[in-house]
Amino acid sequence: MAVRHFHHFALGVPDVEAQKTFYEDFGLVGHTSRNVANGNGAILRCVGRDQDQVVLIESRERCLHHLSFGATPEGLADVKRRAEAYPGVQLIDSPNATPYDGIWFSDADGMIYNVHIGEPAPSNGGLVPHASRAPFRANGPGHYDRVNLKGSIDANAKVVPHRLGHLIHFTPDLEAKLAFYRNVLGLVMSDRSEHLIAFLRPPGGSDHHVIATIQDEKVGFHHASFEVDTIDHIGLGGQAMLRKGYRNGWGVGRHALGSNFFWYIRDPHGGLAEYFCDIDYIADDAQWKAKNWPLDVSFYVWGPEPPPDFAQNFEGATKAVKPVAR
Numbered sequence: 101m102a103v104r105h106f107h108h109f110a111l112g113v114p115d116v117e118a119q120k121t122f123y124e125d126f127g128l129v130g131h132t133s134r135n136v137a138n139g140n141g142a143i144l145r146c147v148g149r150d151q152d153q154v155v156l157i158e159s160r161e162r163c164l165h166h167l168s169f170g171a172t173p174e175g176l177a178d179v180k181r182r183a184e185a186y187p188g189v190q191l192i193d194s195p196n197a198t199p200y201d202g203i204w205f206s207d208a209d210g211m212i213y214n215v216h217i218g219e220p221a222p223s224n225g226g227l228v229p230h231a232s233r234a235p236f237r238a239n240g241p242g243h244y245d246r247v248n249l250k251g252s253i254d255a256n257a258k259v260v261p262h263r264l265g266h267l268i269h270f271t272p273d274l275e276a277k278l279a280f281y282r283n284v285l286g287l288v289m290s291d292r293s294e295h296l297i298a299f300l301r302p303p304g305g306s307d308h309h310v311i312a313t314i315q316d317e318k319v320g321f322h323h324a325s326f327e328v329d330t331i332d333h334i335g336l337g338g339q340a341m342l343r344k345g346y347r348n349g350w351g352v353g354r355h356a357l358g359s360n361f362f363w364y365i366r367d368p369h370g371g372l373a374e375y376f377c378d379i380d381y382i383a384d385d386a387q388w389k390a391k392n393w394p395l396d397v398s399f400y401v402w403g404p405e406p407p408p409d410f411a412q413n414f415e416g417a418t419k420a421v422k423p424v425a426r
């Protein structure tokens with residue numbers, strides 16, 4: 101059995117306050133469910149969601165600290181058994197900075213994983229479709245799905261991400277990382293693009309990807325992605341972040357693999373936070389066939405040209421870049 105859902109991620113950062121403020125400006129809220137890093141850390145959640153989503157730990161350099169997944173009791177036992185037998189994987193004690201239950205282990209890359217018993221919070225797309233919100237209705241040629249109702253939304257609406265959807269990280273050995281995810285965590289591949297990137301999900305009903313991994317010289321955090329209601333909320337959220345002085349990461353656009361609309365904002369330590377909506381959902385694993393897509397059709401369908409540093413690995417950054425409000 102596999103892990104069932106992606107629960108949270110943790111970053112080490114030199115300036116916890118700057119990174120926390122970034123996520124709060126992005127729409128998350130600080131939470132005090134646990135004491136992380138002896139008080140030199142922070143936890144962020146999505147509004148109305150009873151689940152830690154981002155954990156920040158004070159660190160000399162920006163680093164991907166760990167990834168955490170939820171599983172059933174049987175799933176956890178299976179993952180533990182496989183982890184104990186897998187080459188390069190080591191069971192470790194819970195790091196002092198992050199007192200989460202369950203098992204902890206590192207892989208051959210040195211990345212750290214936590215798997216614990218737990219169901220996703222109710223709106224998590226990892227187990228059930230998203231919480232019911234008013235569906236997006238659009239009019240088109242010959243199709244009037246919104247009649248006698250104004251389509252444009254309040255320009256001052258507060259954008260509220262509902263859940264952490266996925267995380268993408270770098271790895272120095274894409275094939276080994278794929279084998280680890282498949283053989284230890286039980287994830288399945290949804291799609292890949294040559295020897296550059298692969299997208300993975302838990303089996304049994306999931307977004308197209310909850311984890312993706314990119315070939316690079318070293319491990320590192322690329323981005324975390326949070327679901328908002330509609331393309332309007334992606335636009336409003338990205339616009340508000342630029343007005344607050346954060347740097348445009350890339351957007352607005354529509355991805356090819358996963359199909360989600362996106363807008364990425366650069367965080368103070370060189371990572372990216374993505375607003376997304378309308379990602380592909382795979383309910384029946386037997387009906388979905390993973391493909392290996394050529395690079396020139398796998399990245400995005402439309403959008404501005406990505407900036408040159410979009411796929412750069414900023415792991416190891418030692419300073420925070422503060423926003424300059426406009």
Ligand SMILES: [Fe+2]
Pocket residue numbers: 266268323324325374
């Ligand atoms: Fe993404």
